[in-house]
Amino acid sequence: MRINKYLANHGVCSRREADRLIQAGDVRINDRVAVLGDDVGEEDVVFTNGLPVNPETDEIYLAYHKPRGVEVTHATDVAQNLPRSLGLHEHVFAVGRLDKDSSGLLLVTNNGDIVNKILKPVGGHEKEYLVHVRRPMTKSFLEKMAEGVTVEGRPTRTASVERQNKNAFKIIITEGRNRQIRKMVEALGNEVTTLKRTRVMNIKLGHLKQGQARPLSRKEKSTLFQLLGID
Known part of the structure; x- marks a missing residue:
């Protein structure tokens, strides 16, 4: 591998961040400094910043x-950062952006490879919002939201839009630009x-209360991996 x-599979960081650590000389395989493209065998021990x-x-x-109010960040100077809000000590990743003023479903994992697959721009994975x-x-307004809106010089992809009442709508998008829906509106x-x-792909928020987390069910994980092409 x-x-x-x-490194991504073991929750250390994303692949992109792993490449940065490797280039900086902060990763070792056994007793030598790792280089980009190195393979890790079953008997190898990997170290990052001196720690196995x-x-x-x-x-x-x-x-x-x-x-609302929780920031999706690991910065220790942010009181309501993601690990503290979840009571986790492990390094975890949030799948996709949710700005401080937004609420709702976050998929949280220590498997960086899953994050990369879901967020890959060509993936077209669905995310649903109210x-x-x-x-x-x-x-x-609703027709234009569905057809695509030019944001910062680029049109957004077509979306599925459904009116809920005069001031609310549901929207399903397949991309994840920064504050995309807010900017479209x-x-x-x-x-x-x-x-x-x-919703993110097959995972639904359901009746989960604000501030609560639950493990994905075996069926949810199985379907998610199948959609991502993971054995």
Whole structure:
């Protein structure tokens, strides 16, 4: 297994961050400094920043209902960062962005390879949101949200949009630009008041209360891996 994939699979960091650590000379395989493209065998011991990577670390897969105000960051100077909010000491990744003012479903895992597969731009994996806006929506507004909106010089992909009431709609998107839905709404002259993610691929928020997390069921993990092409 390639060294960057090994580090991602064992929850150390993403593949991109692994490449950065390797290039900086912070990764060793046994008694030598690792280089990009190295393979890791079953008998090898890998170290990052002088500490051994534990190959027996249990994989974590959680559905977490992120409340508004929690930042999806590991920065220790942020009081409500992700690990503290979950009560975890392990290094974990959140799948996809949810800004501080948004709430809803986050998939949380220590398997960096899963994160890369879900977030890969060509993947087209669905994410569903419930959005409330300040001013009543027109038919034209909903049609444009579905057809795609030019944001920062690039059109968004087509989306599935369903009106809930005069100030709320559901939207399913297959990309994940930074604050994408908020920027789409603003480009059409309205303003998001609340935004909640309700689904990522086959994983649903359901009745999970704000601030609570639950492990994915065996069926959820099996379906997720199947959708991602993982054996």
